[in-house]
Amino acid sequence: xxxxxxxxxxxxxxxxxxxxxxxxxxxxxxxxxxxxxxxxxxxxxxxxxxxxxxxxxxxxxxxxxxxxxxxxxxxxxxxxxxxxxxxxxxxxxxxxxxxxxxxxxxxxxxxxxxxxxxxxxxxxxxxxxxxxxxxxxxxxxxxxxxxxxxxxxxxxxxxx
Amino acid sequence: xxxxxxxxxxxxxxxxxxxxxxxxxxxxxxxxxxxxxxxxxxxxxxxxxxxxxxxxxxxxxxxxxxxxxxxxxxxxxxxxxxxxxxxxxxxxxxxxxxxxxxxxxxxxxxxxxxxxxxxxxxxxxxxxxxxxxxxxxxxxxxxxxxxxxxxxxxxxxxxxxxxxxxxxxxxxxxxxxxxxxxxxxxxxxxxxxxxxxxxxxxxxxxxxxxxxxxxxxxxxxxxxxxxxxxxxxxxxxxxxxxxxxxxxxxxxxxxxxxxxxxxxxxxxxxxxxxxxxxxxxxxxxxxxxxxxxxxxxxxxxxxxxxxxxxxxxxxxxxxxxxxxxxxxxxxxxx
Ligand code: FES
Ligand code: FES
Numbered sequence: 001x002x003x004x005x006x007x008x009x010x011x012x013x014x015x016x017x018x019x020x021x022x023x024x025x026x027x028x029x030x031x032x033x034x035x036x037x038x039x040x041x042x043x044x045x046x047x048x049x050x051x052x053x054x055x056x057x058x059x060x061x062x063x064x065x066x067x068x069x070x071x072x073x074x075x076x077x078x079x080x081x082x083x084x085x086x087x088x089x090x091x092x093x094x095x096x097x098x099x100x101x102x103x104x105x106x107x108x109x110x111x112x113x114x115x116x117x118x119x120x121x122x123x124x125x126x127x128x129x130x131x132x133x134x135x136x137x138x139x140x141x142x143x144x145x146x147x148x149x150x151x152x153x154x155x156x157x158x159x160x
Numbered sequence: 161x162x163x164x165x166x167x168x169x170x171x172x173x174x175x176x177x178x179x180x181x182x183x184x185x186x187x188x189x190x191x192x193x194x195x196x197x198x199x200x201x202x203x204x205x206x207x208x209x210x211x212x213x214x215x216x217x218x219x220x221x222x223x224x225x226x227x228x229x230x231x232x233x234x235x236x237x238x239x240x241x242x243x244x245x246x247x248x249x250x251x252x253x254x255x256x257x258x259x260x261x262x263x264x265x266x267x268x269x270x271x272x273x274x275x276x277x278x279x280x281x282x283x284x285x286x287x288x289x290x291x292x293x294x295x296x297x298x299x300x301x302x303x304x305x306x307x308x309x310x311x312x313x314x315x316x317x318x319x320x321x322x323x324x325x326x327x328x329x330x331x332x333x334x335x336x337x338x339x340x341x342x343x344x345x346x347x348x349x350x351x352x353x354x355x356x357x358x359x360x361x362x363x364x365x366x367x368x369x370x371x372x373x374x375x376x377x378x379x380x381x382x383x384x385x386x387x388x389x390x391x392x393x394x395x396x397x398x399x400x401x402x403x404x405x406x407x408x409x410x411x412x413x414x415x416x417x418x419x420x421x422x423x424x425x426x427x428x429x430x431x432x433x434x435x436x437x438x439x440x441x442x443x444x445x446x447x448x449x450x451x452x453x454x455x456x457x458x459x460x461x462x463x464x465x466x467x468x469x470x471x472x473x474x475x476x477x478x479x480x481x482x483x484x485x486x487x488x489x490x491x492x493x494x
Contacts, residue, residue: 046417097385101207128425135417138207140392141425143385 008072010035011079019066025059026050028066029076037078037106041135048134051107052076058114077106080113088158089113092151093144100138107134112148121156124149161359165366168464171349174453175342176443177249183327185249186240187257189218189265190320192230195290195308197222197265200232202239203254208451209382210250216378217255217444221262222269223286224304248449251378252344255444256325264321272311272319273302344440346448347373350394350457352429354465358488361481363466365395367430368458375440375448387433387454394458395429396422399478 003018010033017032026043029035029052041047043062050061053075080087086094089109099105108131115122115130122130127148136144177183188200199218205211215229222229233239242254267281273292274281277300285295292307294300311317332339353366370391377383400421403413414420439446459477467473472487 042417044416097381099207100209100385100389131425135422135424137422138389139385140389140431141428142388142392142431145425 004067006067006070008069008074010074011076017066021067023066024062025052025054025064025066025069025074026061029061029074035076035078037076038110039103039106041103041107046135047104047107048111049104049107051110051134053110053114053117056114056117058111075110075113077109080109087113088154089116089148089151092147092154096143096147096150098139098143098147104134104136104138108136108144112151115148116152116155121152122148162357164356164358164469165353166356166465166467166469167351167353168461168466168468169349169351170457170460170464172347172453172457172460174248174346174348174449174456176247176252176344176346176440176449176453177327177342178247179327179330179341182329183243183249183253185242185253185257185325187214187254187261187323188240188320189222189258189261189323190318191265191269191308191311193308193312195224195228195304195306197224197229197262198232199229199258199261200239201254201258202233202236202242203250204233204236204245205231206245208245208250208386209379210245210254212382213251213378214254214258217258218262220445221259222266223288223292224290225288228290228304246452248346248452250449250451251447252440252443252449253325253327255378255447256442257323259323259444260325261321261323264323265319266321268311268317268319268321269304269307272315272317273307275315276302276307276310343442344375344448346375346450346453348453348457350391350461352458352461352465354462354469356466356469356484358470358484361484361488363399363462363479363481363484365399365429365462365465367432368395368461369432369434370454370457371434371436372450372454373436373438373448374450374453375443376437376446377435377450378445378447380435383435383450384433386450387435388431390451390454391431391433391458392423392428393455395462397455397477398459398462399423399480402478405480 004021007016019028038052038061039049041049045060045063052061054072089112111134127145191197211231214231215226218229219226270281270284283295284292290304291301311319330340349371351369355364405412440448474483
């Protein structure tokens with residue numbers, strides 16, 4: 001099959017790849033570019049593990065064709081820490097014991113980030129709603145919900 | 161037609177490990193040339209925190225800080241044998257094996273230190289910070305770093321140890337069939353409160369209050385993490401999850417996350433966890449196994465709560481709306 005060129009920004013750095021037409025963004029990120037932070041849980045849009053943020057919107061990378069991302073700004077969990085300092089969400093997940101096997105964690109964190117970017121002080125219901133597209137087998141969700149609420153509080157304290 | 165409330169209670173005894181023909185786990189410990197300690201295991205950390213617990217157990221036994229211990233569970237082909245990480249057995253079986261291996265390694269370490277300090281090994285103790293001191297004369301000391309260097313480059317000693325923990329196979333008594341499949345039991349009790357819609361058969365779990373008796377909690381935060389996740393999973397087993405809804409007929413099983421159901425973050429019951437610590441006689445530092453057992457008592461508790469609410473006994477899992485409606489219909493037909 002003919003390859004198509006695609007160019008986008010991944011966590012602030014320029015990427016250019018030739019990919020087979022029809023390649024998912026998840027596949028391109030993990031197997032072409034080497035960012036394995038988005039996970040492939042179901043490859044059909046039901047688990048949320050592959051969640052990334054594209055031009056500010058939360059998207060499932062398993063259902064997004066890489067060639068539609070030309071010129072886009074893509075953010076993944078791998079790009080959240082700055083200068084070796086964890087993002088408040090990563091710190092909160094760690095402190096709240098909100099991760100066990102960790103497979104859902106990158107998707108959860110991106111879903112939470114998309115929420116906090118829009119709604120810096122969410123209610124519990126808003127957090128639950130934001131995470132409801134993401135499946136976790138291990139934690140029982142409560143520690144994850146608490147981590148997101150804690151990160152939101154930490155952020156608003158820093159801003160104040 | 162109405163929403164009916166019910167409350168159910170259930171208590172369980174749960175064996176730590178499962179002995180179907182001898183239940184062994186091995187561990188090997190050796191020091192690196194700079195006095196870190198490698199623990200080699202075939203037991204797997206799948207998120208329950210095995211590596212952290214084994215590092216704590218090894219560190220406590222040898223007398224070094226936990227961050228001086230490296231756990232290698234990389235390869236079940238080349239690692240020492242383990243029966244597996246299941247049946248809540250990891251901490252108990254592997255932990256005991258690690259203690260034995262670490263004790264042997266500690267003995268060699270003290271012997272090398274004794275030669276360096278020109279004292280008897282039995283006169284030495286560790287300070288838990290990475291040093292070996294002469295009892296009663298702590299100014300006379302040597303760091304474990306230097307002991308390891310000496311063992312490797314001067315004295316030709318391997319600071320290492322072998323550990324094997326085995327619960328031997330128990331055969332049933334001919335007369336009674338009684339046997340002893342495990343030596344160590346954890347316990348739990350759950351009270352569940354539910355609402356059942358007797359028109360749709362839908363069950364909502366309002367709350368689960370759990371008490372777990374798990375021996376000594378070697379890492380209380382990680383124990384809590386297991387118990388919170390396990391309690392949610394117990395509700396999931398009780399009401400949602402199955403691969404064979406019409407077992408033994410295998411048709412209509414879930415094939416993906418659209419059909420294989422679990423409660424999501426919006427379906428959480430109010431959950432309470434209480435931990436009772438009663439150290440076990442044969443567990444590593446008194447630990448039992450909390451992993452799998454913590455997802456069990458919610459299931460009979462929810463079944464009992466459903467009975468309390470609408471008077472039907474559902475004895476097949478999961479307790480689906482369909483099963484409840486069929487049972488209610490049968491009950492009405494008398
Ligand atoms: S892998 Fe994309 S939603 Fe599951
Ligand atoms: S931590 Fe294992 S799936 Fe969420």
